[in-house]
Amino acid sequence: GCIATRVETVNPLPAAITGTAYVCIGNTTTLSDATPGGTWASGSPAVATIGATSGIVYAVSSGTSVVSYILPTSCQVTTLVTVNPLPAAIAGTLAVCTGATTGLTDATGAGTWSSSSVLTAGVGSLTGIVNGITAGVASISYTVPSGCSAVKSVTVMGLPAPISGALSVCADASALLTDTV
Secondary structure, three states, rough: OOOOOOOOOOOOOOOOOEEOOEEEOOOOEEEEOOOOOEEEEEEEOEEEEEOOOOEEEOOOOOOOEEEEEEEEOEEEEEEEEEEOOOOOEEOOOOHHHHHHHHEEEEEOOEEEEOOOOOOOOOOOEEEEEEEEEEEEEEEEEEOOOOOOOOEEEEEEEOOOOOOEOOOOOOOOOOOEEOOOO
């Protein structure tokens, strides 16, 4: 009838990790935990690194990484962070005149096009055809279903003023033409 006893401490787990658990290569996302005092760790630093105290995830390469929030008691919670690849680089002519069009392409496929300034340059969401509207610069984005985007700046150049001067000239003669731009 002899008994040995021992006091065991059962430590609580941290709260669930919150925040966006997917990110595009080269970008960041922030994870958080409501339980204070823990530190962050990444199971695959070649895919994603995380600030030990900040919870800021930096996406290094495509893949997944188990991210842990660890309390001083060694109790921890985890979440899976997915790093998505970027689309291919946008190709095409990156300058267009007002009133003209230029076509852009992206080899990734399945994405949509958008413009940062539709008053400067509009773009067909499915075609990549850029319409020059007013002189300036617009960022044209190609976004794939994962939410990752490739971006290029397109310059819209204003048209010169009408050419003035003689409308006809005799053979073996010359005429002066001018433009105010």
